[in-house]
Amino acid sequence: MVTFCEKVFITTSTGNTLADTSHSSGPSTLMDVARQAGVSPSTVSRILNGTAKVSDDKRQAVLAAIAQMNFAPNQMAQGLKKGCSMTIGIVVQDISSPFFDETLRGVDDGLKGTGYASVIVSGHWNAEEETDRIRLLLARKVDGIILLSGRIGDEAVLAFSGQRPIVSTGRALHTRSALGFKMDNEYGAYLAVHHLIELGHREIAFISGPANNIDANERLAGYQRALQEAGIAVDPNLIVEGNYHEASGMLAMNRLFDTHQQFTAVFAANDLSAYGARLALYRKGIRVPDDISLVGFDDLPGSSYTTPPLTTIRQPLYDIGRIATQALLRIINGEEARGEVPPLELIVRETTRRR
Amino acid sequence: MVTFCEKVFITTSTGNTLADTSHSSGPSTLMDVARQAGVSPSTVSRILNGTAKVSDDKRQAVLAAIAQMNFAPNQMAQGLKKGCSMTIGIVVQDISSPFFDETLRGVDDGLKGTGYASVIVSGHWNAEEETDRIRLLLARKVDGIILLSGRIGDEAVLAFSGQRPIVSTGRALHTRSALGFKMDNEYGAYLAVHHLIELGHREIAFISGPANNIDANERLAGYQRALQEAGIAVDPNLIVEGNYHEASGMLAMNRLFDTHQQFTAVFAANDLSAYGARLALYRKGIRVPDDISLVGFDDLPGSSYTTPPLTTIRQPLYDIGRIATQALLRIINGEEARGEVPPLELIVRETTRRR
């Protein structure tokens, strides 16, 4: 982990590269600009930050110098001075999952035009790594943190929020420097299963999420409630555990067949496992929705282009990202922590049909 | 765009939050540690960086103080001093596209254990915005930049590489501080179409990428070459322009039907548009691959779970990310710029069959 970060490269007009010999075009500093414009550094700073009135002639001179020298203030220096970095940290669990990416898009849009940039790190679904990453972000003096599907406890979040404001998904929290958004997973799952029941299905299998996952358990609860409410007994043989990934959905489906269960519909705890289940069905020559109905959970961007398009419970992933970001920015600016995201909703597409 | 970034929050044991009154636990500094351990700041720094020998007793004292005060060096200060930030900048074009995400996963893995973090920005397929973003990264003193599918010209890349090393995909470049990786799109497309021809197809439609896109044009060229090589005339009516998105694939497919073209196979310039085409086919009740064969390009993670799984040209997206990162790190460390990525390859799955 040795690193040499003192080298700066400068390319000559001939395309060769050589080590900067400090005489020439190292990134110009505010001091350089001041000299070139014949004013004091403070004046340049004032113009840059609009901190005070500056006479027009000096302003012109400075602006000219800035343009000519292609000057941009060194953010590390600014940050050191002001104690902030104009950066927010985002903690995801999997950097290449459509689930997080859609939220990241919301974050990106929420940051647009604010001057803030984001550094994204992944906790890889692991509390320790997550803690580690958050510490890293804090050492980098991020001005706030957005924690997506964090594995750490509420106390940990609260503790970190003593250093920088945090907004987190998947938990209910509301202090001056910590805010949480929680989706009603139980209700979402209820909606999904209720939809199936209304369509006349009675034997409904469930491909769950990982057993140690809160959201997953809430979805299981919703599945059970919908069944009970309709007077249908919950059959443990119809519930098989998955891990939210495609492969597990496929495996789960196959396990259901192997044990010769009877069912006319399947509710998968998330879209990804629904994709896997769909493939297992295809392989067996079972038609969807003609022979079996299928419902997912999340409404990933790809779910409107599966074959056939997937009926699912829509999570406002993009909105969550955008709203969380706006809330965080608000806290950073000393305003009250608040924000609300739209509720889950059933999106009926083409994988479910009347029994 | 007003921002107040000087506030620091501290949470009391009762869970309330109040503004830091500067007396208490603001993040501790190296100076604090030095005082607490009864040594000079330089000694602490030396221990932190392994920069020089330090007596064992002092070392113990310092380590204890660090642990007790939960100290972590302020990266902005370190950065200002050393002129680097232990951060690399990644420029993507779309933060929530499976294409980039898979590459980002490679980057993430490539950075693992190096102490570097990454800030990811999006150029949104727009040269101006991209230039803007790169400037931003440079102002943040990132130690290097990875440019994915950049829209800016090679000269611009070379110019920027004068400030910080850059590795870029989609272009052939090789100077001391700039490295490019270029995939052979023409060859990939050739592979795809050749596969179809070998299967006995003669009327092969092509859903292209955006006309102004280099990669897209190369893929078109490969399509044409395969046809010509087999003595099949290129029929302009069988080529319809898309924009790499699902919706455009669907539209393109429908346009092909509307104009009553005859064809038995379709080659889509990327997987996303193949998904769209697939849906259009499904809607028309046309079976894949029984009635029509379909080939994509990219091999996105989702493509092994489409119904049926998609035959496609595999781009080593993950490897590109990992290898680009390693190459960049090598350049940053003053080593020679090098690295090579695996070639494109045909992945035969279940959307193609003998005519």
Add this chain to the structure above:
DNA sequence: CTGTTAGCGCTTTCAT
């Protein structure tokens, strides 16, 4: 309105 001065927190000669 504008320049001078003193740091932000850390690293790094330079002495000792």
Add this chain to the structure above:
DNA sequence: ATGAAAGCGCTAACAG
């Protein structure tokens, strides 16, 4: 082996 002091590039009092 260790401390004192200077300074990275910028901003924010404080004088004028």
